[in-house]
Amino acid sequence: MVSRVALVLVSVLVGLVLAVGASYAAVALVTSPPTPSNQSCCNYGS
Amino acid sequence: VRRVLGVSLTGLGAFLVGLGLMFRLIVPGMAIKDPLNEHSVTTLTGQNMEYFSTSKLQELTGVSIKAINTVNGDVASGTSSIAVWDGFTALNDTTNNAPIEYSSERLAFNRRTGLLQNCCGAAVGSNSSVHMSGIGYVWPIGAQKKTYEFFDTTLLKPVPVTYDGTATVDGESTDKFVENVNDQQFGTQTLPGSLVGVKDAATVTLPEFLTATNTFYVDPLTGAPVSEVEKQSVTLQDQGVTKLVLLRGTLSTTASSIASAVKTAQSDDRKIAAVQDIIPVVGILLGLALIVLGAVLIGRLPEADEEYIDEDAVPSEA
Numbered sequence: 001m002v003s004r005v006a007l008v009l010v011s012v013l014v015g016l017v018l019a020v021g022a023s024y025a026a027v028a029l030v031t032s033p034p035t036p037s038n039q040s041c042c043n044y045g046s
Numbered sequence: 047v048r049r050v051l052g053v054s055l056t057g058l059g060a061f062l063v064g065l066g067l068m069f070r071l072i073v074p075g076m077a078i079k080d081p082l083n084e085h086s087v088t089t090l091t092g093q094n095m096e097y098f099s100t101s102k103l104q105e106l107t108g109v110s111i112k113a114i115n116t117v118n119g120d121v122a123s124g125t126s127s128i129a130v131w132d133g134f135t136a137l138n139d140t141t142n143n144a145p146i147e148y149s150s151e152r153l154a155f156n157r158r159t160g161l162l163q164n165c166c167g168a169a170v171g172s173n174s175s176v177h178m179s180g181i182g183y184v185w186p187i188g189a190q191k192k193t194y195e196f197f198d199t200t201l202l203k204p205v206p207v208t209y210d211g212t213a214t215v216d217g218e219s220t221d222k223f224v225e226n227v228n229d230q231q232f233g234t235q236t237l238p239g240s241l242v243g244v245k246d247a248a249t250v251t252l253p254e255f256l257t258a259t260n261t262f263y264v265d266p267l268t269g270a271p272v273s274e275v276e277k278q279s280v281t282l283q284d285q286g287v288t289k290l291v292l293l294r295g296t297l298s299t300t301a302s303s304i305a306s307a308v309k310t311a312q313s314d315d316r317k318i319a320a321v322q323d324i325i326p327v328v329g330i331l332l333g334l335a336l337i338v339l340g341a342v343l344i345g346r347l348p349e350a351d352e353e354y355i356d357e358d359a360v361p362s363e364a
Contacts, residue, residue, distance in 0.1 A: 004344050004345060004347065007049075007052075007053060007056075007344055008056050008337075008340070008341050008344055011053045011054075011056035011057040011060060011340065012056060012057070012059075012060035012337065013060070014057050014060070015056070015057040015058060015059065015060025015061035015062075015063075015064060016060050016061070016063070016064040017064075018057075018061050018064070019060070019061045019062070019063070019064025019065040019067075019068060020064060020068060022061075022065060023064075023065060023068035023069065023072065023073055026073070026077075027073055027076045027077045030077050031076065031077055031079070031126065
């Protein structure tokens with residue numbers, strides 16, 4: 001019985017660790033510095 | 047097979063629960079920020095306005111005015127926590143097809159709170175020594191229904207912007223904030239005395255006053271203003287008497303600029319909702335279900351599997 005509980009706990013622990021890693025990886029991916037937008041300049045005519 | 051399936055489901059469930067908790071509690075603070083590479087062009091227009099033409103040296107009334115405000119992010123000067131945006135505004139008399147004035151500013155601000163930072167070459171026009179505080183281009187992400195300090199680039203100081211209820215703008219629910227400025231001096235102007243009725247003086251220097259009621263309609267989730275109404279009066283006064291009107295009237299964001307801003311805000315709102323609401327709820331619920339299912343599968347393993355799993359178990363004597 002103890003081994004079954006341990007198996008569940010290890011599975012949960014591994015899942016949680018992977019989730020934390022995946023979250024930080026996702027954040028790093030979406031917050032990587034963007035390239036400057038190709039800005040059109042100075043068309044201020046009325 | 048059941049053991050592998052049970053372990054896999056439990057692990058996947060824990061992964062989803064963990065992902066949901068991370069996206070609810072940690073990820074929004076790191077990932078939901080104002081952009082470094084902002085690029086927007088906003089147009090405001092006003093009818094029946096009044097201003098002093100420096101080319102004609104006279105006050106013009108009943109004119110239409112267009113203000114084009116362009117904001118570009120300086121990506122290279124920004125960091126993970128600070129954005130630096132450059133703004134340029136051109137004010138044009140569209141009745142007489144003549145430029146009125148140009149202004150610019152460079153504001154650095156916290157990408158979550160919107161609070162201005164005194165760094166990175168922040169300046170109003172060519173004045174880089176001005177101390178900035180309060181919010182500038184944007185409200186905080188997740189703006190509250192309360193009074194904020196807004197840095198007024200004309201007065202060069204923060205002014206309270208009071209929460210004044212909600213309003214629907216182009217189908218988008220916004221929070222309305224109002225900045226009231228009542229006859230505050232912000233500078234002086236030296237001009238020929240003849241322009242203000244002082245014929246015996248070649249030049250006179252008069253204080254410049256601003257009276258304004260500026261209303262901002264802000265998307266609360268992103269903190270982005272989607273519409274503005276600027277009722278302003280800039281005058282030269284002499285001992286409380288208005289001598290010259292430099293600019294007077296009401297400028298409002300055009301329908302096309304509002305539509306563009308609302309479209310951007312709604313797109314960002316959906317992304318924010320996905321990150322901090324949908325992914326956590328789906329992840330946690332689905333994850334818990336999988337953990338329960340996996341645990342049940344492991345719990346119902348046959349005895350043979352149990353013995354296989356438990357290496358410390360004493361083999362039964364057959």
